[in-house]
Amino acid sequence: MAADVKAAAAYREYNFDGLVGPTHNYGGLSIGNVASMSHEGAVSNPRQAALEGLAKMRFVHALGVGQGVLPPHERPSLVTLRRLGFAGSDEEVLIQAAAHSDDLVRQVSSAAPMWVANAATVAPSCDTADGLMHVTPANLSELFHRSIEAQTTERVMRVVFSDASKFAVHAPLPEHFADEGAANHTRLAGIGLAAVHVFAWGRSGFGETPLTRRFPARQTREASEALARLHRLDPERVVYVRQHPKGIDAGAFHTDVLAVGSGGLLMLHELAFSNQATALARMRSLLGASLRVEVATEAEFPLVDAIASYAFNSQLVALGDGSMVLLAPEESRDNPRARLFLERVASLHPSLRRIDYLSLRQSMQNGGGPACLRLRFPLAEAEVAALGARILFSPALGDELEAWVVRHYRDRLAPADLRDPRLARESFTALDELTRILELGSIYDFQRG
């Protein structure tokens, strides 16, 4: 283990962000996600959404932090409609589905794959028993519009992490083991100590009376346990913790709505986890003094403000010199309680060099903040060299992607527009071109005949 710990210093964190797709819209599809529910039916601006996401990637890259990009999925998902019995040409399939149910068309048109914190769970090779980096695409089986993401995610992961001597890409878990990916997983690491993996879950998959009253819990405990096993993590350095039912009922459908951690710093709300004191004691016993924990009490920072502002959905990014920057959504600058809390944490941690506030309004209105838009991969240099496709961000790639967005994306989309076969055609044309820009090959069903 000591050798592994030493090697961990040679790893660099890459944040892979999901590119927003051309059908970004407000479908009101996510029960328990307050922003999604309250923006149902609003007119969206897919072009602005994608440009906001690219501006974030550019910003993080300019900080000297590793940055990658993951593609949107094809939407509308005609392959899903065909599985449901709609037949004929692409146009006929969509028209028939629209005549049958507007709701179904919204479900298969969501651009939700942009929130790649839910795409998969990752274990870096320095933490695994076989020395491979492990990644498991999330089945997202709790909500229909997200359950149709896993197959494309797996295809993308198999292109990017194709080198089997370095990477293990697993199949998504069986659907009953509802899994929402890295949004419920935190890797903490102190200096000179092996990392600790914290897996949070909201319910058991096997016959438990729900503890939440208002909203469903998404992640199952059994999925978290399976991920730790599949990823060959040291069971002694895994901590399981239950999402607090009160937090879920207030709108914290994923752990990253009430907690964020990186390296030796963990920030969380007192209602993030139900057995919080025990879980924190275990983390402290594993990481010793190198773990710093900042808890916001309900009195200091009420749940309602935490969820509206998404302050805990900030990204904590490590700079090369060991200091960190906190990337928060603008909504937490504008919420006085959120801002005070973040400033308090920064004042106590000199290594937290600054707080930057990012404009991500389009994504935020669907409940997706900075942390939702990214999936973290700590990678060794040789692993970076082995990545497939052209997915590492550079200013030149950013320019190309921005021009591509401006060429193809609409600046106004109402839910009724999703019925329009022209939107589907525009999207597929754009995505076909994107696979050439990102050198991904034929990952989409419409390219595979």
Ligand code: SUG
């Ligand atoms: O699964 N919203 C996503 C937001 C995911 C946020 N991710 C993290 N917390 N990591 C969800 O609820 C809304 C789609 C709509 O309503 O149109 C949506 O799917």
